[in-house]
Amino acid sequence: MDTFIGRREELAALARLGADHRLVSLVGPAGSGKTRLAVQHAGKRADQVWWTPLVPASDVIQAIYHAVGAHPLPNRSVRDAVIAEIDRHRRPLLVLDNCEHLLADVADVVSELLARCPRLRVLATSREPLRLAGEQVFALGELGLPPVGSDVAEALRYDAVLLFRDRAVSVDRSFEVDSANVADVVAVCRSLDGMPLAIELAARRSTVLSPADVLARLGDRLALLTAGPRASDDRHRTLRAAIEWSYDLLSDDEQAACRRLAVLGVPFDLDVASAVCGVPDALDLLTSLEQKSLLVVERAAGHTTFRQLESIRLYCHERAVEHGDVSLVADRVVDWVCSVVEPEISSFLPAPPVVLRLDRNIGLVELAVNRTAETGDWARHALTVVATAWTSNPRGPRGAATELLHRALSQPLPPPYRSVLTVLAAVHHRVRGGWHVTRTFAQESLSIERADASRPGTLARALEVLASAEAHTGNPELAWQHFDEAVELLRSCDDKLARGVLLNSYGWTLLQHGEAELAAPLVRESLTLMRLLGPPHLLNTALHTAGAIALARKSFPEAVDLFRESLEVGSEHPMDQFYDLEGLALGLVGVGSDDERALSLLTSASVVRTRYDFRAEPYWQNLLDEARSVCRSRITAGRLRAAESTGERMSLPQAISYALTTRPDAEDDDAVISARELHVATLVAEGLTNRQIGQRLGISPHTVARHVTHARAKLGLRSRAQLAVWAGRNTP
Template identity: 30%
Template structure:
């Protein structure tokens, strides 16, 4: 028996032997790029699927080129001087031609309209760039489609950057790819509710990288899915042994990444390893602060970074592209090299020092006019803030450093709506400091503050213990802040006399200590407390004093937003509705700009009350719905008092009476699903009414008789026949049908059947 070897002709596109998943947008981008430019480069990290996308795109557009498509595969070529020879071979030019290969290629291409594909250019980037440039200048009908881990930098080049496949909680293209390839390994494999979480976790851990996902499915031959997920800690060892027919660089995850590593200069390799210390995104300032030094001076950082971006090791992100990120697989590879270089401890310490400095600057300048910008800068770096705390807690003898970082972040947790996570870290700190020391007292104070918004009774105990320790230590700032948060817990528990006593003591201590942050925080809470107890004039007076303390023209967001919110609530209770709306809207806009979810939820609550009072019940319940995910996301509760709950329920009941429970539920769900930008636009009057969805007809909105008439009409009976069947007059049937068409939102009786099917199905 003989085995015939069937080969593709040189330059011919291969036949796809596995299914193509997703990538519709990417294919469209390549298609559009080839319409606009003659030089298009598909770039991205190794294993992201550049070649598959380029070949599929080429097959789709081949009809636009009279002389077709020619594929030049370069992965096995090492000598750049042989590039023209390789292209000539793929074009089918005779070997015996006496002309230099490049001249032969150009002579062949000058009279042709053809798409030339240069696949895997990164290790021959200079040669590929030169060849492409010459071809584009010497021909008029040839376009070049290249794939490379870095751009070729040819004039007129159009870049199509390819990202990993998306991974969503419910699935996504990465999960679809895993399911398809897993089924090829095990025909019985299906993604279902019982294993979906494991599949999503696996795809997410592999960054949605097609190569890594395909390598993982091979392991299903010997490992159950749950064990495969558990073993991903060592993904480089696990993900080996891919298809025997795959190119060497694609047979293991490690070789795919090593291919990129070998293409980097020594400085780029060093920066790659040092960047692995970051958990999330980073900007140039962070890179210079943490990674510069020794063999990599600060002045050489930018050039090395540009090289890593060009080679798709580092990805740019953000609206302005000023932040960077590494995929987890590339970061872990870099981390291995960081250990080998003996620099891990040094980089971790520098990383911690940077985020401590950022947090302390935020704390120290908390009431500054650039507070909002400082907060957003911190929020973008949440993963690295978390990593820095973890490092300090894990490193021997660094408990004080961990306490310093967590302690400086006290307002960050609340603004970000991370009440539960903040309390988690403060519990870690109090565990490390069991005695009566400042670190424990401060952690207790901040945990009490966050816990008060969650209506946790433990928050009161934490505030009380904080006060005892601070008084014993004679620390006025901690003693004052502890009483501020004691006041908050007592206020939410409606123990107003004790809350007022704590507030008076806090005010005296903080005034003596000169703690302005503590004082304006306290004044906000006192204003809220006075509002709850019905002392509305006093509430307004203390809040106005707080605004004066911040200064006219202040752009601080946290305290100022809450002060406007309390002023709005007090004015609402005084019947000053227009002034209340102005204050509530101002507070909402400030809190939205800051990103304070809980503060924004309070303001939306107030604006919902105002809408309900004006009879705008649809808007009222829609705004309440918009606040729902904000409360839930922070694990917080509305106000924590019966008075706030009373106003809330009053708005809900009025809406239900006016609209019905079904319509209210529909509106509330719609509000909860809307982006906050739309919510703020409606609440400020910029999008008044347009955002409120029209009622959706339901078959059960029809009366029993109307439903009977609708069913008979959908069967094709005439009005007279329906009247005879139901023993009613034809005029009554006519009236019923008019109402049915209006309720179902259809123009003609012929559409009744389809509409009923939609609603009941």
């Protein structure tokens, strides 16, 4: 057998569990290394160990009989003979390897053996537990995976990379993980979910393929990952065979669920799984598949989702194609998305739980958009585009793409669907400064709503967007009339969250027309409602407007506090916050405390605006231009270039983190550390290691160490602990 790589923590934990409990089931998905770990565990025992391979067996007690070397007893059963042999030993361990195809029989035999042999301990390896009283389940998952961007030293600290290197060297002695291939090796291991069998089979291709070549072929991994060692049983010689073994043991309903869930290609929750599997409640199905190690459960922010390991998903997707499940699933996903969206289209804006539900399933929304376009189902296509416009992606801007909105609007649609799409298109162009296009779309939505007169929420929304467009295209008096009408409509339907959004829009528009004092009470009420009811991205907007009013009143410290709060509450979606970076920069310039930081923040936000074509309103753009001019007049040439360069290089999350730190106090300006060094120092103060900081910032641990060293030298500190203390005192 090949050398055993890694799993030190798992081996120690298994030893502790085995010492305290008589029955331990080692469970995990195909290719996770259950048998290898059991071999290592058994090999460390000084007591009697019997290894019982059950793959070729059809009779459990007969397999155990031969494994323990029992002898026939006159007029006694085979079980009695096994028990007699077991009782001869002081502290025996019986290992039952690969129980999944004989699970009921194994459970029956083990239950009796444990009851009649008080010194016996049993270790079972299986894709699912035996479900016996007193059983301790030890779930075996993926090997440790390095973060993207790891250098060689960092990557080789992880078991997945160590295993790849060991198995590659076993077939090609010249192989090494180096700076030229480390990114590809890491990508291969991550793509294979850290599963040992898949990594081993991939590494053995090193005789003819480079890691980059292996990575490029992983889309067809079930064909690529074959030809394991000849000593392996047939299930472990190809990845396909290992997965097929698990799939074939499933019931018809479980197989159908595996196939249909594989079509999704993204994590899913119970609600989605029920819709896709065509059952009222898929809880029992998901529970069974998770217990059989065919689903991975993930929990975050109180929400549970499920996913298939990618290799399992690809196998099941092949089966889905064979069974004609792909179109069925796509249609069921469309049904699900439309059922979530349609009840909300008559509201001023969708309820936050609905948006959150769609956010969590953005991949399904994309699938539904493509499916309805492919089938020409334009009415439901409109609803899927609405869902896209309501959802957010932390890596990009909110809302649907321009082309998607315009294509949907080019089709014949029911009036309510067309109205909600046109107002969303108007909002889309408003963010990009296209005020005349915004006005055109908003007018169309308003005319549809006026004709129907039964949806006060959508009528108020059309009025709000049109009002902002009228104000920017030369008719502010009409704008105030539209805003006032919308306020009355929402008062009658008592939608407090919608009222908060509307009042903020009204206040922001008034502010841009020099009416800060008229705007202030509206925004104050909006902010109260948003603090009470609003999700972070809506609270962001109210805090931003409140901060802008503080700027207009020359209350710069208050503005800084408001923009800082906005950055803090909205950190889950950085794309909402480029406006807040600008606001904070304006406040800092007004205070006169940190022009370099202000210029870096202005530059970072400008990069986002350019990338996504987000154009500032003329009022706001004038403030930004003035602030840049002030900064450039007060900063020396060298520091000016450094500040702008810092802003250009930072990602948006990094810029937000930088914005929320304070400038260190120092008598000598030359001793002040750089923005990146300050950022690293704040993370050191949080107790993060260099590796963790590197993962957070997307840089190597070696680079982190260099920043730590430079920061200590500039500040005259002798240790990392002193740097942590300094950062703790100099950051909020």
